[in-house]
Amino acid sequence: MPILVIGGLFGMMLLGADDTCAVADSSSGLSIDPASVPNATIAGYTHEQLVNAAYVVQAGKDLGLSVRDQTVGVMTAMGESSLRNIDYGDWETGGVTNPDGSRTTSIGLFQQQDGWGSRADRLDPYKSSTMFFQAMIDKVPDRASLEPTLIAHRTQVNADPYHYEKFWDPAVQVVEGLTGVRTGLNGSDGSSGGGCAGLLPGTVNANGWASPAAGPIVSPFGMRLHPIYEDWRLHSGTDFAGGGCDGPVWAAQTGTVTFRGFDGRGNGTITIDHGGGVQTKYLHEYESGMLVRTGDKVAAGQQIGRVGSSGESSGCHLHFSVLVDGQFVDPEPFMSAVGITLGQ
Incomplete structure:
Protein backbone atom coordinates (compact mmCIF):
# COMPACT_ATOMS: atom_id res chain seq x y z
CA MET A 1 0.00 0.00 0.00
CA PRO A 2 2.69 2.63 0.79
CA ILE A 3 4.31 2.01 -2.59
CA LEU A 4 0.97 2.56 -4.29
CA VAL A 5 0.51 5.79 -2.40
CA ILE A 6 3.85 7.11 -3.64
CA GLY A 7 3.03 5.97 -7.16
CA GLY A 8 -0.29 7.77 -6.91
CA LEU A 9 1.41 10.98 -5.91
CA PHE A 10 3.70 10.83 -8.90
CA GLY A 11 0.79 9.91 -11.14
CA MET A 12 -1.19 12.95 -10.02
CA MET A 13 1.79 15.21 -10.60
CA LEU A 14 2.43 13.86 -14.07
CA LEU A 15 -1.13 13.59 -15.29
CA GLY A 16 -3.12 16.23 -13.37
CA ALA A 17 -5.19 18.45 -15.64
CA ASP A 18 -4.27 21.85 -14.25
CA ASP A 19 -1.02 21.42 -12.31
CA THR A 20 0.90 18.97 -14.48
CA CYS A 21 3.91 21.28 -14.54
CA ALA A 22 3.57 22.75 -11.06
CA VAL A 23 6.85 22.82 -9.14
CA ALA A 24 7.92 23.74 -5.64
CA ASP A 25 9.06 27.27 -4.89
CA SER A 26 12.82 26.80 -5.25
CA SER A 27 13.57 29.31 -2.49
CA SER A 28 11.31 27.64 0.08
CA GLY A 29 12.34 24.38 1.70
CA LEU A 30 10.22 21.26 1.90
CA SER A 31 9.20 19.55 5.13
CA ILE A 32 8.86 15.85 5.91
CA ASP A 33 8.28 14.10 9.24
CA PRO A 34 10.70 11.14 9.42
CA ALA A 35 8.07 9.21 11.39
CA SER A 36 5.71 9.45 8.41
CA VAL A 37 8.03 7.80 5.89
CA PRO A 38 6.22 4.78 4.36
CA ASN A 39 7.74 1.32 4.13
CA ALA A 40 8.59 1.72 0.46
CA THR A 41 11.52 1.88 -1.95
CA ILE A 42 12.41 4.99 -3.96
CA ALA A 43 15.26 5.07 -6.48
CA GLY A 44 16.57 1.83 -4.95
CA TYR A 45 16.67 3.21 -1.39
CA THR A 46 14.71 1.30 1.25
CA HIS A 47 12.80 2.39 4.34
CA GLU A 48 15.77 2.81 6.72
CA GLN A 49 17.63 4.90 4.13
CA LEU A 50 14.55 6.99 3.32
CA VAL A 51 14.01 7.79 7.00
CA ASN A 52 17.57 9.10 7.13
CA ALA A 53 16.91 11.16 3.98
CA ALA A 54 13.86 12.63 5.72
CA TYR A 55 16.05 13.75 8.61
CA VAL A 56 18.37 15.46 6.13
CA VAL A 57 15.45 17.22 4.43
CA GLN A 58 13.95 18.36 7.74
CA ALA A 59 17.28 19.65 9.07
CA GLY A 60 17.60 21.79 5.96
CA LYS A 61 14.05 23.06 6.34
CA ASP A 62 14.66 24.04 9.96
CA LEU A 63 17.68 26.09 8.87
CA GLY A 64 15.58 27.92 6.29
CA LEU A 65 17.37 26.40 3.31
CA SER A 66 16.03 25.98 -0.22
CA VAL A 67 14.80 22.80 -1.90
CA ARG A 68 18.03 22.71 -3.89
CA ASP A 69 20.13 22.96 -0.74
CA GLN A 70 18.11 20.17 0.90
CA THR A 71 18.60 17.97 -2.14
CA VAL A 72 22.35 18.66 -2.09
CA GLY A 73 22.33 17.34 1.49
CA VAL A 74 20.55 14.13 0.47
CA MET A 75 22.92 13.71 -2.50
CA THR A 76 25.95 14.13 -0.24
CA ALA A 77 24.72 11.56 2.27
CA MET A 78 24.11 9.15 -0.60
CA GLY A 79 27.67 9.62 -1.78
CA GLU A 80 29.16 9.28 1.69
CA SER A 81 27.19 6.47 3.30
CA SER A 82 24.44 5.39 0.88
CA LEU A 83 22.06 7.03 3.39
CA ARG A 84 23.04 4.57 6.11
CA ASN A 85 23.95 5.79 9.59
CA ILE A 86 27.07 3.66 9.95
CA ASP A 87 29.50 3.80 12.87
CA TYR A 88 32.66 3.24 10.85
CA GLY A 89 34.36 4.85 7.90
CA ASP A 90 37.30 4.99 5.49
CA TRP A 91 39.95 3.79 7.94
CA GLU A 92 38.05 0.62 8.78
CA THR A 93 37.10 -0.15 5.17
CA GLY A 94 40.18 0.99 3.29
CA GLY A 95 42.90 2.05 5.70
CA VAL A 96 42.54 5.69 4.67
CA THR A 97 44.53 8.20 6.67
CA ASN A 98 44.44 11.96 7.05
CA PRO A 99 47.16 14.11 5.38
CA ASP A 100 49.10 14.06 8.66
CA GLY A 101 49.08 10.26 8.68
CA SER A 102 46.53 9.83 11.45
CA ARG A 103 43.64 7.42 11.09
CA THR A 104 40.41 8.87 9.79
CA THR A 105 37.51 8.83 12.26
CA SER A 106 34.61 9.04 9.80
CA ILE A 107 31.14 7.96 10.97
CA GLY A 108 27.47 8.62 10.32
CA LEU A 109 25.46 9.70 7.29
CA PHE A 110 28.09 12.21 6.20
CA GLN A 111 31.18 10.28 7.35
CA GLN A 112 32.15 13.17 9.62
CA GLN A 113 35.40 13.03 11.58
CA ASP A 114 36.05 14.05 15.20
CA GLY A 115 36.41 17.71 14.28
CA TRP A 116 32.74 17.91 13.31
CA GLY A 117 31.40 17.10 16.75
CA SER A 118 30.92 14.41 19.36
CA ARG A 119 30.45 10.79 18.36
CA ALA A 120 26.84 10.92 19.60
CA ASP A 121 26.05 13.98 17.48
CA ARG A 122 27.71 12.52 14.39
CA LEU A 123 25.59 9.38 14.76
CA ASP A 124 22.38 11.39 15.18
CA PRO A 125 20.92 11.79 11.65
CA TYR A 126 19.26 15.13 12.37
CA LYS A 127 22.24 16.64 14.23
CA SER A 128 24.80 15.42 11.69
CA SER A 129 22.65 16.83 8.87
CA THR A 130 22.45 20.15 10.69
CA MET A 131 26.26 20.21 11.07
CA PHE A 132 26.65 19.48 7.34
CA PHE A 133 24.29 22.29 6.34
CA GLN A 134 25.88 24.77 8.73
CA ALA A 135 29.29 23.99 7.22
CA MET A 136 27.82 24.31 3.72
CA ILE A 137 26.41 27.75 4.57
CA ASP A 138 29.77 28.91 5.92
CA LYS A 139 32.03 27.38 3.26
CA VAL A 140 29.96 27.82 0.10
CA PRO A 141 28.22 31.22 0.12
CA ASP A 142 28.19 31.21 -3.71
CA ARG A 143 26.55 27.79 -3.95
CA ALA A 144 23.61 29.03 -6.04
CA SER A 145 26.03 29.37 -8.98
CA LEU A 146 27.75 26.00 -8.48
CA GLU A 147 26.92 22.47 -9.53
CA PRO A 148 25.60 20.36 -6.62
CA THR A 149 28.61 18.04 -6.70
CA LEU A 150 30.97 21.02 -6.27
CA ILE A 151 28.94 22.29 -3.32
CA ALA A 152 29.28 18.91 -1.62
CA HIS A 153 32.97 18.76 -2.46
CA ARG A 154 33.71 22.16 -0.92
CA THR A 155 31.74 21.28 2.19
CA GLN A 156 33.19 17.80 2.70
CA VAL A 157 36.68 18.54 1.31
CA ASN A 158 36.92 15.15 -0.36
CA ALA A 159 39.37 14.08 -3.04
CA ASP A 160 37.13 13.98 -6.13
CA VAL A 172 15.88 14.46 -6.59
CA GLN A 173 13.75 11.31 -6.89
CA VAL A 174 13.97 10.64 -3.15
CA VAL A 175 13.11 14.21 -2.15
CA GLU A 176 10.16 14.28 -4.54
CA GLY A 177 9.02 10.83 -3.51
CA LEU A 178 9.09 11.64 0.20
CA THR A 179 7.38 15.02 -0.08
CA GLY A 180 5.04 14.37 -3.00
CA VAL A 181 6.20 17.64 -4.58
CA ARG A 182 7.84 18.11 -7.97
CA THR A 183 11.02 20.10 -7.37
CA GLY A 184 11.78 21.08 -10.96
CA LEU A 185 15.46 20.29 -10.35
CA ASN A 186 16.90 18.88 -13.57
CA GLY A 187 20.34 17.90 -14.78
CA SER A 188 23.68 17.68 -13.04
CA ASP A 189 23.84 21.46 -12.56
CA GLY A 190 20.77 21.30 -10.32
CA SER A 191 19.00 24.05 -12.21
CA SER A 192 15.24 24.36 -12.15
CA GLY A 193 13.74 23.24 -15.40
CA GLY A 194 10.34 24.69 -14.62
CA GLY A 195 8.55 21.34 -14.45
CA CYS A 196 7.44 20.39 -17.96
CA ALA A 197 8.94 23.40 -19.72
CA GLY A 198 10.40 22.44 -23.09
CA LEU A 199 8.62 19.08 -23.37
CA LEU A 200 6.92 18.33 -26.68
CA PRO A 201 3.86 16.09 -27.09
CA GLY A 202 3.79 13.52 -29.87
CA THR A 203 0.95 12.92 -32.32
CA VAL A 204 -1.54 10.27 -31.21
CA ASN A 205 -3.70 8.51 -33.80
CA ALA A 206 -7.32 7.44 -33.52
CA ASN A 207 -6.24 4.05 -32.17
CA GLY A 208 -4.41 5.69 -29.25
CA TRP A 209 -0.87 5.03 -30.53
CA ALA A 210 2.04 7.35 -31.33
CA SER A 211 5.38 7.09 -33.06
CA PRO A 212 8.18 6.87 -30.44
CA ALA A 213 10.48 9.34 -32.21
CA ALA A 214 10.84 11.63 -35.19
CA GLY A 215 13.16 11.19 -38.13
CA PRO A 216 14.00 8.34 -40.47
CA ILE A 217 14.78 4.75 -39.53
CA VAL A 218 18.54 4.24 -39.51
CA SER A 219 18.61 0.53 -38.66
CA PRO A 220 15.69 -1.93 -38.83
CA PHE A 221 14.86 -4.99 -36.74
CA GLY A 222 16.68 -8.20 -37.70
CA MET A 223 20.08 -9.86 -37.95
CA ARG A 224 22.94 -7.44 -38.63
CA LEU A 225 26.66 -6.88 -38.16
CA HIS A 226 26.92 -5.16 -34.78
CA PRO A 227 28.59 -1.74 -35.30
CA ILE A 228 30.62 -2.01 -32.08
CA TYR A 229 31.30 -5.74 -31.58
CA GLU A 230 31.49 -6.53 -35.32
CA ASP A 231 29.67 -9.85 -35.08
CA TRP A 232 26.31 -10.99 -36.46
CA ARG A 233 23.50 -10.82 -33.94
CA LEU A 234 19.82 -9.96 -33.67
CA HIS A 235 19.09 -6.26 -33.61
CA SER A 236 16.07 -6.44 -31.34
CA GLY A 237 14.47 -3.13 -32.27
CA THR A 238 14.19 -0.29 -34.73
CA ASP A 239 16.64 2.61 -34.59
CA PHE A 240 15.51 6.17 -35.31
CA ALA A 241 17.59 9.24 -35.99
CA GLY A 242 15.16 10.80 -33.51
CA GLY A 243 15.90 14.40 -34.44
CA GLY A 244 19.47 14.11 -33.16
CA CYS A 245 20.82 14.44 -29.64
CA ASP A 246 18.14 15.56 -27.15
CA GLY A 247 15.31 14.99 -29.62
CA PRO A 248 12.01 13.99 -27.98
CA VAL A 249 11.19 10.36 -27.15
CA TRP A 250 7.46 9.65 -26.92
CA ALA A 251 5.50 6.86 -25.27
CA ALA A 252 4.05 4.70 -28.03
CA GLN A 253 0.92 3.97 -26.01
CA THR A 254 -0.62 4.54 -22.58
CA GLY A 255 0.94 2.37 -19.88
CA THR A 256 3.03 2.07 -16.73
CA VAL A 257 6.80 2.57 -16.52
CA THR A 258 8.25 -0.68 -15.18
CA PHE A 259 11.94 0.17 -15.57
CA ARG A 260 13.91 3.40 -15.73
CA GLY A 261 17.66 3.22 -15.51
CA PHE A 262 20.68 1.53 -17.07
CA ASP A 263 20.71 -2.09 -18.17
CA GLY A 264 23.68 -4.43 -17.76
CA ARG A 265 25.36 -2.97 -20.84
CA GLY A 266 25.03 0.66 -19.83
CA ASN A 267 22.10 1.49 -22.07
CA GLY A 268 19.81 4.14 -20.60
CA THR A 269 16.46 2.35 -20.79
CA ILE A 270 12.79 3.10 -20.23
CA THR A 271 10.37 0.15 -20.30
CA ILE A 272 6.60 0.63 -20.45
CA ASP A 273 4.00 -2.08 -19.84
CA HIS A 274 0.87 -1.47 -21.91
CA GLY A 275 -1.11 -4.47 -20.68
CA GLY A 276 -2.21 -7.50 -22.66
CA GLY A 277 1.34 -8.85 -22.77
CA VAL A 278 2.70 -5.84 -24.71
CA GLN A 279 5.77 -3.87 -23.61
CA THR A 280 7.88 -1.23 -25.33
CA LYS A 281 11.50 -0.29 -24.62
CA TYR A 282 13.33 2.96 -25.39
CA LEU A 283 17.15 2.81 -25.26
CA HIS A 284 20.25 5.03 -25.15
CA GLU A 285 18.96 8.00 -23.14
CA TYR A 286 21.43 9.63 -20.77
CA GLU A 287 20.55 9.86 -17.06
CA SER A 288 19.32 13.43 -17.46
CA GLY A 289 17.36 12.41 -20.56
CA MET A 290 15.08 9.91 -18.81
CA LEU A 291 12.12 12.08 -17.84
CA VAL A 292 9.92 9.49 -16.10
CA ARG A 293 10.32 7.17 -13.15
CA THR A 294 9.47 3.56 -12.41
CA GLY A 295 5.81 3.38 -11.45
CA ASP A 296 4.74 6.44 -13.44
CA LYS A 297 1.57 6.25 -15.50
CA VAL A 298 2.22 7.70 -18.94
CA ALA A 299 -0.06 8.64 -21.83
CA ALA A 300 0.39 7.88 -25.51
CA GLY A 301 2.45 10.64 -27.11
CA GLN A 302 3.79 11.90 -23.77
CA GLN A 303 7.45 12.90 -23.96
CA ILE A 304 9.23 10.43 -21.69
CA GLY A 305 12.82 11.09 -22.64
CA ARG A 306 15.44 12.72 -24.81
CA VAL A 307 17.49 10.98 -27.48
CA GLY A 308 20.99 10.12 -26.30
CA SER A 309 23.94 7.82 -26.97
CA SER A 310 24.52 5.92 -23.73
CA GLY A 311 25.71 2.32 -23.58
CA GLU A 312 26.24 0.33 -26.76
CA SER A 313 25.79 3.26 -29.11
CA SER A 314 28.04 5.00 -31.59
CA GLY A 315 25.92 8.14 -31.92
CA CYS A 316 22.69 9.76 -30.75
CA HIS A 317 19.63 7.74 -31.75
CA LEU A 318 16.61 5.97 -30.26
CA HIS A 319 16.47 2.17 -30.19
CA PHE A 320 12.79 1.20 -29.96
CA SER A 321 11.75 -2.36 -29.11
CA VAL A 322 8.39 -4.08 -28.85
CA LEU A 323 7.87 -7.25 -26.81
CA VAL A 324 4.78 -9.44 -26.98
CA ASP A 325 4.50 -12.01 -24.19
CA GLY A 326 8.16 -11.43 -23.40
CA GLN A 327 9.44 -11.98 -26.95
CA PHE A 328 10.93 -9.29 -29.19
CA VAL A 329 8.95 -8.67 -32.37
CA ASP A 330 9.61 -6.45 -35.36
CA PRO A 331 8.31 -2.98 -34.40
CA GLU A 332 7.50 -1.91 -37.97
CA PRO A 333 4.70 -4.41 -38.76
CA PHE A 334 3.48 -4.30 -35.15
CA MET A 335 3.09 -0.52 -35.22
CA SER A 336 1.67 -0.62 -38.75
CA ALA A 337 -1.12 -2.88 -37.45
CA VAL A 338 -2.15 -0.16 -34.99
CA GLY A 339 -1.99 2.59 -37.61
CA ILE A 340 1.54 3.96 -37.13
CA THR A 341 4.06 4.02 -39.94
CA LEU A 342 7.49 4.29 -38.37
CA GLY A 343 10.11 6.63 -39.82
CA GLN A 344 7.73 9.35 -41.01
Missing part, protein backbone atom coordinates in the same frame (compact mmCIF):
# COMPACT_ATOMS: atom_id res chain seq x y z
CA PRO A 161 34.97 17.06 -6.78
CA TYR A 162 32.71 15.05 -9.11
CA HIS A 163 32.24 12.05 -6.82
CA TYR A 164 28.69 13.10 -5.93
CA GLU A 165 27.45 13.89 -9.44
CA LYS A 166 25.91 10.48 -10.07
CA PHE A 167 23.81 10.77 -6.92
CA TRP A 168 22.03 13.98 -7.95
CA ASP A 169 19.16 12.43 -9.92
CA PRO A 170 18.46 9.74 -7.26
CA ALA A 171 18.49 12.49 -4.62
